[in-house]
Amino acid sequence: MRKAADLVWEEGYQQPFIRELGEGTLQRERFAFYLLQDFRYVNDYARVHALGLAKATDPEIMAFMLKVQNGALQVETEVHRSYLASYGITEEQMNNVRQSAFARAYTSNILSIAYGKDILDILVAVLPCAWVYADYGYRLAAEFADTLDDNPYKSWVDMYKTDEFWQDSVWLLEHIEKLVADASEERKRELIDIFVTGVENEYMFWASAYDMQYTWKPEWNQER
Numbered sequence: 648m649r650k651a652a653d654l655v656w657e658e659g660y661q662q663p664f665i666r667e668l669g670e671g672t673l674q675r676e677r678f679a680f681y682l683l684q685d686f687r688y689v690n691d692y693a694r695v696h697a698l699g700l701a702k703a704t705d706p707e708i709m710a711f712m713l714k715v716q717n718g719a720l721q722v723e724t725e726v727h728r729s730y731l732a733s734y735g736i737t738e739e740q741m742n743n744v745r746q747s748a749f750a751r752a753y754t755s756n757i758l759s760i761a762y763g764k765d766i767l768d769i770l771v772a773v774l775p776c777a778w779v780y781a782d783y784g785y786r787l788a789a790e791f792a793d794t795l796d797d798n799p800y801k802s803w804v805d806m807y808k809t810d811e812f813w814q815d816s817v818w819l820l821e822h823i824e825k826l827v828a829d830a831s832e833e834r835k836r837e838l839i840d841i842f843v844t845g846v847e848n849e850y851m852f853w854a855s856a857y858d859m860q861y862t863w864k865p866e867w868n869q870e871r
């Protein structure tokens with residue numbers, strides 16, 4: 648699965664949003680755009696886990712789904728809230744953001760999997776979120792270790808380089824491997840497609856935030 652996504656995964660780490668985040672040079676407006684879209688994304692990500700919990704029969708999977716919901720809603724959004732508050736963005740503005748076409752594409756895809764598919768598909772659909780962020784978080788922290796203390800985005804990097812997201816990724820991979828053991832080749836291809844699509848959507852989410860792009864063509868960007 649990871650091999651199938653390698654091209655996008657590596658390009659994703661090299662994209663301007665991530666480079667400039669590591670260097671600390673990313674324009675605040677671009678980061679705020681990202682955080683506002685991501686605040687909504689994280690809420691829906693929690694919803695996907697709630698639906699996963701409802702579909703799971705294995706108590707271990709149920710407990711994991713509950714834990715991630717809680718983590719996403721409480722811990723992760725704290726970092727969003729504190730950056731956005733420091734930029735003078737109010738809670739009301741945070742809750743009334745126009746969703747970008749790219750954020751919507753990603754969110755709708757994982758929500759439709761959560762509503763319509765099995766627990767295995769759900770585990771695969773949420774894996775890129777935890778794994779890509781943990782990987783990039785660690786790499787950014789190592790690559791920019793010397794300058795991180797002066798980087799305004801340090802608390803963002805710090806949050807994602809924590810062991811927790813690695814452990815979540817390892818946990819997901821172990822459970823996916825167990826469930827996929829007797830799957831047909833066709834089924835495995837279906838799951839790889841879900842995984843790679845997720846990694847592509849992660850890329851698109853950052854790239855569209857970098858361009859502060861609400862819609863496919865920048866000239867359609869006007870208020871709605």
Ligand SMILES: Cc1ncc(C[n+]2csc(CCO)c2C)c(N)n1
Pocket residue numbers: 685688689692715718719723775776777778780781812815849852
């Ligand atoms: C677009 C987007 N994708 C992934 C994450 C990262 N993330 C969201 S919830 C969570 C907890 C997973 O166990 C993690 C790591 C994000 N913030 N925004």
